[in-house]
């Protein structure tokens with residue numbers, strides 16, 4: 001699933017903010033409402049503070065939280081420190097006002113490490129006073145210790161009317177609700193996102209919500225996510241006796257119902273379930289971040305049954321966001337030092353300190369302590385108690401530490417009770433109140449509760465949740481969920497269809513569709529997913545091309561289509577490609593070439609041909625592409641609509657193929673297949689003639705001499721083997737799909753444009769440089785290998801001829817003469833007046849200048865190949881007979897031309913290639 005790539009972030013990331021949002025540092029604590037010090041407040045580091053294992057629900061009132069401030073902080077650039085933590089939340093979203101008792105920023109800045117000072121933050125929300133433990137200075141944000149001994153010291157303060165510097169008055173709504181899948185992807189999005197965050201709802205739809213929060217808050221969202229999932233699992237576990245609760249499957253929960261069920265109804269369905277809260281920075285469309293309080297709880301419905309683990313994935317997450325409003329008053333520095341002693345009875349929970357690795361298991365006690373069955377007060381639950389407990393008592397039993405997590409396993413079936421027994425953690429966690437706006441009539445039995453029935457029981461279902469008249473937020477769930485016909489087609493992108501289709505295929509489809517006006521794509525094809533998705537997508541692509549070129553050409557007969565004379569060449573920047581471009585342009589073709597993207601210039605051989613496409617009469621075009629990328633191949637072929645396709649691209653160096661065998665196979669073998677498939681995909685099977693650059697390397701350890709079309713193949717390198725695949729897939733597609741595909745089995749063909757790592761060019765360039773005094777010696781490998789060398793320009797014509805025949809076939813192109821590398825060396829040096837005499841044997845053999853005795857040629861075993869092709873000699877009879885093709889350049893002429901050109905190139909220090 002694409003969105004999963006972004007994935008659930010690691011819990012532990014660096015906490016120091018340093019992005020375009022602000023520069024500040026989060027201090028993790030678990031006061032019920034986040035306490036925030038904002039802009040221009042020096043960064044405060046609150047060490048050794050432990051978050052409470054949960055937060056007991058208390059009535060909303062004003063309380064004071066005392067936080068020690070830290071002194072001598074050298075990182076003055078930090079702007080904001082605040083404390084927030086995932087915690088169980090009341091359903092409502094009370095506006096929070098937080099302030100610290102007065103202390104100017106300058107005073108805080110002047111504090112020293114030996115003069116720790118408490119910073120008191122008072123919150124309007126209901127909170128016990130938190131006494132902080134001692135403060136060994138640390139640069140890491142720590143969690144609070146939380147003591148049950150302090151509730152009596154709650155200090156209500158007068159409500160403050162200070163406005164938040166970080167939350168200026170805005171006209172946009174300050175709250176909104178989003179329905180998320182259980183994988184935290186946006187399933188249904190409030191229209192208010194445009195006003196609040198600047199996004200159209202469609203921009204969020206089906207995307208991971210992680211995309212829209214500050215990267216530094218991903219761990220917070222992850223924790224909320226974890227809490228919800230654990231909660232759901234706990235419920236399931238407790239009702240599936242003897243069975244370990246499995247994790248919900250990671251299938252997306254988006255469904256038709258999200259599309260056709262009102263937001264308010266989805267929201268209301270889950271009303272009353274357990275909720276958790278945190279503060280999270282939302283990344284707005286402007287790139288700015290804004291702090292929101294988010295309350296999340298699990299919604300039901302869509303066929304879900306809370307007590308059936310198999311339906312866990314059909315739950316969804318209701319996320320309510322409210323712009324966080326706060327204010328800060330900094331306490332005087334001298335108020336600090338007294339409240340730093342650690343207190344007995346403090347229960348610490350695992351912290352998220354950067355320096356202390358924490359495992360998921362470390363969190364189990366914490367989760368267990370705060371998680372209650374979400375079914376307890378959920379309308380989904382048949383077990384909702386009739387008189388929920390409101391109270392919350394804390395008794396930490398004097399334990400200062402949680403039990404080892406080895407005894408408590410999230411999924412091991414251990415339960416909260418045993419944990420409490422073992423740990424002395426005798427807390428009866430608070431239980432979310434049911435929303436008072438609901439008067440529920442619950443069944444005595446435990447029927448499965450399906451919010452999304454497929455029958456018209458929907459009405460009766462919702463009749464159980466009639467809102468009271470006094471409800472401040474009457475849910476609209478009284479109205480039935482409007483079910484849609486199951487035959488309805490759906491196109492939203494989270495369908496399994498899309499999940500199971502490779503991204504490259506989808507991309508290909510998308511880019512192809514760009515070439516087609518939407519209206520011309522039959523709606524049937526865009527909305528119905530046939531079994532074979534890839535093929536279907538390809539058909540869509542092929543269909544998509546019709547308005548552009550194929551549309552114009554589709555009415556042409558095959559002959560008329562071919563008369564357009566449009567050639568597409570892969571490997572256009574190579575020796576053969578460059579000659580072929582010239583040849584085809586000469587013949588009146590429109591020529592398109594595919595070039596690989598490269599950070600260095602690789603177009604030296606075609607620069608003299610290329611003209612800007614804005615000039616008039618341009619018939620040569622280049623396209624970026626790669627044989628390893630079928631998407632781009634489909635795209636290019638669809639655009640170019642070639643009549644002839646020449647596949648000259650390859651990793652063509654035999655020696656290199658031993659070092660890069662997989663890549664060679666990918667490009668040379670599968671690349672050929674991709675091209676052929678791309679032609680078919682574009683619906684051009686009977687219109688494109690295909691030339692494959694096969695090679696005499698297929699003969700390898702030759703089975704007969706000379707080699708002809710019928711000689712058995714015996715490749716001797718990864719290159720040869722890959723080319724063998726190419727050869728056979730070309731024949732196979734010819735036979736299977738009646739494509740006009742030809743293999744040109746070309747023996748070595750050289751020219752001044754030959755790459756300098758191939759032996760002929762290596763020799764002629766060295767001869768030129770030695771002749772000009774620019775090089776001392778030429779190092780070679782096996783100089784006794786024999787090759788049938790022709791001139792590339794001759795062979796280009798042979799390629800073209802193959803595609804002009806009535807029937808596709810395979811042809812050998814060769815000179816019928818073979819020479820050793822040694823002979824080539826001698827001939828080349830002869831051109832510059834040096835006669836080579838050979839002395840020694842094997843790797844010690846050297847070639848000396850007969851006149852001066854200077855060693856001009858040496859053997860370097862590094863150029864030996866693991867398996868050598870010793871002899872190649874082609875029989876071009878068939879080509880001569882069927883094509884009328886004959887080589888025109890002799891061996892002597894070839895060497896002469898190459899040496900001459902290399903002397904020129906050396907003189908000019910040409911960067912020809």
Ligand SMILES: Nc1nc2c(ncn2[C@@H]2O[C@H](COP(=O)(O)OP(=O)(O)O[C@H]3O[C@H](CO)[C@@H](O)[C@H](O)[C@@H]3O)[C@@H](O)[C@H]2O)c(=O)[nH]1
Nearest residue numbers: 652654695696697747748757758759760780781782785863
């Ligand atoms: N490249 C190279 N080859 C050397 C050297 N010394 C000796 N040789 C020998 O020279 C012969 C020719 O080598 P290359 O010029 O690299 O060509 P190739 O291996 O025959 O392959 C070329 O021709 C094929 C057609 O038969 C093509 O398919 C292939 O892509 C490539 O162009 C080989 O037997 C090789 O071992 C050296 O220093 N470099």
